[in-house]
Amino acid sequence: MKQSERSQERLAQSLQMLAEIEASNETPSRVETVVMARWDAMQKRRVPSRTKRVVRVATAMAAGITIFGALAWHNLTVRLKPDTTATVRLKPDTTATVRLKPDTTYTTVAVVGGPLMADEPIRVVRMRVARSVLGELGIPSPAQRGAAPAATVDIDVLVGEDGVARGVRVPINEL
Amino acid sequence: MQDAASSPDIDLMRRTAAGDRDAFASLYRMHHATVYRFARLMTGSTTTAEDIVQEVFLALMRDASRYDPARASLTTYLYGSARHHTRRRLLRDRFLVRLEDQADLCLPAASATAAEDLIRQRDVQHVRRAIVRLPARYREVIVLCDLQDVSYADAAQALGCAIGTVRSRLHRARHLLADKLLRGLACVDMARRPTVRCEV
Numbered sequence: 001m002k003q004s005e006r007s008q009e010r011l012a013q014s015l016q017m018l019a020e021i022e023a024s025n026e027t028p029s030r031v032e033t034v035v036m037a038r039w040d041a042m043q044k045r046r047v048p049s050r051t052k053r054v055v056r057v058a059t060a061m062a063a064g065i066t067i068f069g070a071l072a073w074h075n076l077t078v079r080l081k082p083d084t085t086a087t088v089r090l091k092p093d094t095t096a097t098v099r100l101k102p103d104t105t106y107t108t109v110a111v112v113g114g115p116l117m118a119d120e121p122i123r124v125v126r127m128r129v130a131r132s133v134l135g136e137l138g139i140p141s142p143a144q145r146g147a148a149p150a151a152t153v154d155i156d157v158l159v160g161e162d163g164v165a166r167g168v169r170v171p172i173n174e175l
Numbered sequence: 176m177q178d179a180a181s182s183p184d185i186d187l188m189r190r191t192a193a194g195d196r197d198a199f200a201s202l203y204r205m206h207h208a209t210v211y212r213f214a215r216l217m218t219g220s221t222t223t224a225e226d227i228v229q230e231v232f233l234a235l236m237r238d239a240s241r242y243d244p245a246r247a248s249l250t251t252y253l254y255g256s257a258r259h260h261t262r263r264r265l266l267r268d269r270f271l272v273r274l275e276d277q278a279d280l281c282l283p284a285a286s287a288t289a290a291e292d293l294i295r296q297r298d299v300q301h302v303r304r305a306i307v308r309l310p311a312r313y314r315e316v317i318v319l320c321d322l323q324d325v326s327y328a329d330a331a332q333a334l335g336c337a338i339g340t341v342r343s344r345l346h347r348a349r350h351l352l353a354d355k356l357l358r359g360l361a362c363v364d365m366a367r368r369p370t371v372r373c374e375v
Contacts, residue, residue, distance in 0.1 A: 007353040007356065015321045017295065018302050018303060018322060019322045019324075022212050022216060025208070027207045027210075027225065028225065031225050032204075035203060035233070042236060043196070
């Protein structure tokens with residue numbers, strides 16, 4: 001018999017012996033105790049996790065409804081009817097670009113905060129308001145003079161650096 | 176694949192996924208020894224094997240609902256999981272120096288005489304150490320096919336390779352193992368040889 005065959009035979013015998021020895025080995029009982037303890041711990045954790053999931057879903061739904069409601073309300077206030085009045089609070093750093101019509105002549109009426117200073121930086125906010133607002137500001141409007149008035153009029157609100165309106169500018173042809 | 180044996184496993188797995196403690200306990204009692212022996216032979220350490228058994232069954236309880244009986248039997252699935260955890264553990268502990276695990280050296284006295292017992296113990300120790308020193312891919316097939324009596328098909332499924340690959344790896348592993356044993360015994364014989372002083 002060749003040496004390699006002998007060594008293979010010996011290996012087979014040794015493996016057989018090792019397999020027989022290993023077959024009698026059992027996991028110590030402490031491992032089962034640990035595993036079952038982990039199972040119990042995991043099952044205890046599972047119940048609150050389901051509750052947590054429900055709470056999370058409910059919170060997400062509430063947040064979604066709130067955001068949707070806020071957006072809907074915002075759209076409602078932006079698309080106001082022409083004869084509706086609204087109070088607008090301007091942030092101090094808000095800027096707006098106003099394109100003036102080249103053939104329009106404006107008049108300025110100071111309403112609050114005293115007269116405009118010469119070098120005072122101001123911002124112009126164009127607003128479309130009901131014509132009746134002009135009367136409240138003390139500006140005579142065609143409605144008061146008996147002419148057929150347009151329902152709304154575009155005016156420019158002059159806002160100072162402190163966010164307070166300094167004056168209202170109304171196109172002369174609207175007066 | 177053993178369909179008859181795996182059908183109760185499927186039922187137990189379904190119940191385990193539903194949170195049945197008794198079903199999980201039954202699964203553990205049916206399969207813990209398989210995982211433990213595989214891990215013990217792969218790592219050569221009793222304590223590491225115990226840790227791997229824990230990790231495998233913890234993974235099983237977490238992912239019981241993901242088990243698909245159409246893909247593999249539960250035994251094969253557990254071998255695959257044990258292999259994964261063993262490899263991860265060996266990779267993590269590769270820089271550690273392991274102390275001799277005394278539990279590995281204690282063998283039951285089954286032979287007639289003390290001398291036979293000693294020879295048997297020595298041979299088994301050599302085989303065990305030689306197996307642990309084999310590269311992982313060869314060690315796996317030796318442990319599964321030669322020591323755990325797993326069929327080539329199941330071993331291929333557990334290892335994620337073709338049956339032909341299992342055959343070729345097993346052939347190569349046996350040669351490597353025989354070579355290691357031969358060299359190991361030669362070293363033992365050399366160590367036993369008395370020292371001779373030569374006068375020049």
